[in-house]
Amino acid sequence: MTGAGRVAVVTGGSAGIGYSIAERLVGDGFRVVVLSSSEGSAEKAAAEISANGGTAIGYRADVSDRAAVDAALASARAELGPISVLVANAAIAPQRPFLEMTQEEWDRAIAINLTGTFNTVQSGLPDLVEAGWGRVVLISSSSAQRGAPRMAHYAASKGGQLALTKALAVEFAKQGITVNTVVPSSIDTPSVQKKRAAGTIPSAEDMAKYIPVGRVGTGEDIAAAVSYLVSDEASYVTGQTLSVNGGSFIG
Ligand SMILES: NC(=O)c1ccc[n+]([C@@H]2O[C@H](COP(=O)([O-])OP(=O)(O)OC[C@H]3O[C@@H](n4cnc5c(N)ncnc54)[C@H](O)[C@@H]3O)[C@@H](O)[C@H]2O)c1
Numbered sequence: 001m002t003g004a005g006r007v008a009v010v011t012g013g014s015a016g017i018g019y020s021i022a023e024r025l026v027g028d029g030f031r032v033v034v035l036s037s038s039e040g041s042a043e044k045a046a047a048e049i050s051a052n053g054g055t056a057i058g059y060r061a062d063v064s065d066r067a068a069v070d071a072a073l074a075s076a077r078a079e080l081g082p083i084s085v086l087v088a089n090a091a092i093a094p095q096r097p098f099l100e101m102t103q104e105e106w107d108r109a110i111a112i113n114l115t116g117t118f119n120t121v122q123s124g125l126p127d128l129v130e131a132g133w134g135r136v137v138l139i140s141s142s143s144a145q146r147g148a149p150r151m152a153h154y155a156a157s158k159g160g161q162l163a164l165t166k167a168l169a170v171e172f173a174k175q176g177i178t179v180n181t182v183v184p185s186s187i188d189t190p191s192v193q194k195k196r197a198a199g200t201i202p203s204a205e206d207m208a209k210y211i212p213v214g215r216v217g218t219g220e221d222i223a224a225a226v227s228y229l230v231s232d233e234a235s236y237v238t239g240q241t242l243s244v245n246g247g248s249f250i251g
Contacts, residue, residue, distance in 0.1 A: 024224070140183045161181060169240075187189075
């Protein structure tokens, strides 16, 4: 099995896309470490995901807090052993017209989405280097490819992940480590459903009209792409952006 008992960390694995990724990687045979910033949610998700077999453990950690990430990964190593796979998925997706955006709002989006990615990857990567094998997958957003009104902070943080992917891919290519980005678009997660209920984004049916495959995506669609990128078979794929978007934005 692909995972072969290797340890995979999924940030933001307590809900939405991250939950689906964590679930899929447990199914693939990885021992999964779920990180999340909200009290008890990582532990709860890990217990649910491993209820029917496999291993998942959860730790509370805000990815923008480097000390918290280091502490969580140290606990994970002590419990499960060295880390082989890092999936940086945790993010916030706030909306604010650009001219009304405060410096605090800008800083928070960058701190969680981009610096949080840096914290996660830099904290875990020494294990991958030591082993001479590893997989890093960042979860970006189509807003980095085509823009997003009222989400300049979010789009900028997600664009930073695309550049970080390329920089790390070439820096660690000779060490058996691949670094890739999955770019989701229009994925039906609880946080997206909340925005729909608040009327800040269109209904799933309306969105589907503009998506060539005729439906919005699921967490499982993203998890399947991650599952491939972290496999042994994907060793010649690095520095790439895999857009999982139903054909919406070709390019
Ligand atoms: N849903 C979509 O349509 C969509 C589209 C494009 C990109 N994405 C990206 O996919 C990823 C997941 O999106 P989602 O819709 O599942 O989001 P979500 O809001 O449903 O889940 C986010 C997860 O991240 C965690 N989290 C939030 N802030 C955190 C922090 N500071 N530290 C640690 N954990 C934190 C939350 O607890 C939760 O587990 C994000 O990177 C998002 O930008 C989603």
